[in-house]
Amino acid sequence: MDTYKQVYEQLKQMKAVEEAITFLANDDTRTLEEQIVLAEIPAPPFKEEKRTDYIYEQLEHLGLVDVQKDEEGNVFGAYEGTEDGPTLFVSAHADSVFAEDVDTTVTHKEGTYYGAGITDDARGLAAMLSIVRAFTTNKLSIKGKIIFGATVGEEGVGDLRGVKAFFEHHTDVDGFISIDAVSPTEIIYLGTGSYRYEVTISGPGGHSFGAFGTPSALHVAAKAAAKLTEYDVTDVPKTTFNIGSIQGGTSPTAIAEFARMTIDLRSNGNLQLQAIDDYLHQALATAINEESTRAPLGKLTYTVTKIGDRPVGTQSTDAPIVRVAEMATKSLDLTPKLAGPASTDANHPIHLGIPALTLGAGGEAGAAHTLNEWYRPTNSYLGPQRVLYTILGLVGTHETESLLPRRLAK
Template identity: 40%
Template sequence: MKTENIPPISAQAENALRTIAGLPEVRKALQSIHDRTDQAIRLQVELCEIPAPTFREEVRAKRIVELMHECGLEDVSIDGIGNVVGRWQGTDPQGPLLAIGAHMDTVFPEGTDVTVRQEGNRYYGPGIGDNCAGLRAVLETLRAMKAAGIRTKGSILFMGTVGEEGLGDIRGSKYLFDKSGLPVDGLLAVDNTDVGRILYGAIGSHRWRFTVKGPGGHSYGAFGATPSAIHAICIAGAKVAYLKAPQDPKTTFTIGTIKGGTSVNTIAAECSVDVDIRSLAMEPMLALEKEIRGAFAAGVEEENRIWGITDPEKQLRLVEEMIGDRPAGLRPHDCPVLQASRAAQAELGIPLTNYGFSSTDANKPMSMGIPSTCLSAGGKQMRTHTVHEYFDAVDIHLGPQLIMLSALALVGTDATNPMLPVREHSKV
C-alpha cells in the first residue's frame, strides 16, 4: 500500500496515546488482554458454536448480554431491533458518547453445522473469523477495562449488532443512528482481523430485485401468443452487460442471482434477478442505478413487442424491489477517529498496511459525516463466507488492545481530554 500521500498523525493524537498508554491502569489492562489469549479464543469458539444467521441472531444476543454482565457491566439490554447495547458510563455527563460494535450475524443459513474443529493454533468453523473474532475483541476490551478499574470522561456503548451481512443491510447500525434516540458521537466498528487495516471510506451499495411476470404457457401450444419472462430478463441482462461504469470513483455492478421458469417445455411466467451496484460515492451509483432500471424496463417492453402482445392481460410486467441500501461516505484524514486509531496503532507498533475502504457497520455514520471507522480483531481469518472458514489464533491480543487505546483517546481519561467532539444536535 502506498502511504506517502497520507497526512501524518497529529502531534495531539500522538501525545494523547503516549500519555494514555503510560497510565498504570491502562498498562494493567493491556497486560491483562495479552495474558488472556487462551480464555479469549475459547470465548470466540463458544460464540461461533451458537448459530446466528442474519435475522436470527437472538440466541447469540442473549449469550452476549450474559457475557457483558459477567464482564462487570450492569446496564445491558437488547434494543428495539435486536442489538445488544451495554452502557459504560463516563464521569462527565457532557462528554462524548462512543459506540464500539461488532456484528453478531453470519452469512450461513439455519441448519449449518457450526461446530469448531481445532488443529494447533488453527480453528475451523463457519463464522469463526467473521465475525466471532470481532465479538471476542469487543468483549475482551470491556473485560480488561473493567478489571483494571479504568475511568473515562465520555461514555461508551459496547454493542453486538444485528443484520450486517447480506440482506441484513446493516439494519442494526441504521437503527442505532436513525431510530434509537441515543446521541452517538462516533463509532468504532469491529470487523475483519487485520489489525493493520483502518478504513477511511465506506463503499455504498444499492441492491435491486427485478421480477418479470406474465401469463406463461406451453412451449409449443402458446408459442407466438405468450411472451417469456426469462427471455425478457435475458434481453435486459444483455443490455446491462454493455453498460460502462466509472473507474474513479470505482463503481461496479453485477447480476448476482437469476431464478425462474417451471420446466424445459414451459414459457416462463416469472423470472427474477438480484442486482448489486456499488460505489464510493452516491452520485455515480445513482446514475448507474438509473441506467440498470431502464435496461430492465426496456427488456420487458422489447419482449412484448417481439411477439406483438398489446393486450395488457397477456403482456409481461416488471416489478422492482429495492432489497439493499448501504450509503457511501468518506472521512477526512484528520477525522478524530482516524487520528486516534492510527496513533493507537503506532503506540502498539502496528504498521498501517491497509488504509482504505469497505462495506461495514461504519457505512451509516460515515454517510452522515459522523466520525467513524472499522478496526479489526487480531488473528487471521481465511476462506471467509465459506463453510471452510478458519481462523489462525496469532497475536489475537492486538485487536482489543488497539480498540481500547483508540476508544480511550476518543472519550478521554483522567489524564487526557476527549478527542471525539460532541455533536451539536446530540447535546442534552
C-alpha cells in the first residue's frame, strides 16, 4: 500500500485525531469571534506589536513551551513531541495592508462580515490559534516538534521580513506551513517572485522657457516608464510589470529638479524575473542618456533603491509536503487542487530548499486589500481541520511515521 495512503488511513482511525477534528468543528464559533478581535487590532507592516502581543499571550495561555518574541517581532512557541522527528513551523502573518489610522471595525450583515483585514490574515491567525487549542486540549502525541506562531512583515513593504528572519535563525526547521487565504482545497506550493524599486532622479531644474535645454528629471521618468511598458513579457511563466507611482516637479513653468518612481516587477520564473530586472536598469540608463543628449545644459543623476525582494519558489508536485497536503484534503472528503503560484510567506523557505506550503484557513472571502473586504464562515472549520491533518501527516504521531524528511542544520 502507498505509504501516504497508509498513514492517513491510520490517522483517521485514531480516536485522539478524531476528537481533535471534532474539536475544531465545535471551536468554529470561538474561532470566528477571535478572528473579529484580531481584525480590529490595527497592524500595518512595522507596527504589528499590539496584534503580536495578543498572539503571544494566547500561546502562553495555551501552554506552548519557550514562547518568545524575536528581534524582528515574530512571536512563536513550541508543541513538543515525545519521540525524535522533524520540526515544522506553522504560522499566519500578523500584519495587514492597512495604515494604522484606517477604521478596522467589523460589521455583520446577513451572514457576512465586513472589515478592512477581516480575512487577510486575521482569519489565518484565528485558525492557527484554534489548531493550537486542538493540540493542547486533546493532548495529541506527536513525533518531533511543531512551532506555532505569527510572522511580521508579510505584506507590501514588509518584504517577508519576519519569515526571512525566522529561517535565518532556525536552520533546524524541516518544513513550513503558512496559513493564509481561505480555500480548504487549494494547495499553494509555488511562489511568485518580485523586485520592487524606488527610483529617484535629480537635475538642476530651471525656468521652462528661459532655461530650455536643461534636462528634466520628469522627462527621464516618463521616458523610462514608456520603455518599460514596451517590454515583451512572457505568459508562461507569467511575468508582469507595474509603475505604481510617478511624482516630481513643482509647476508647469519649471523644469523638474526631481522625480520619483515606484516600480513592481514580478515573475513565476527566476530567469524571466532577472531578465525584466536587467531591462529596467537598461531603460533607466538609456532614458538618462537620451534626455542628457536632448538637453545638455546640466547634469542628471539617479539612484535605484530596491525596496522589495521576494524570491521565486519552485518545488515538485511530487514533493512529500505536497502529497501530504493532498491526502489531508482527501481525508475530509474534499478534492485537492494545486493552485498557481502566489506571493506568500512560503516563498522564502521554498527558495531556501525547505518544503513549504500555503494553506487556506476556511470559509469564503473577497475584496481582499480593500476597505470592502468581506468574510463568510461557510463550513469554515474545514480550513483548520485540513491544516491539522497536514501537520500530523508531516510530523507523525506515536502510531504513524513522519512523512516530512529531516534536513541537516546548516
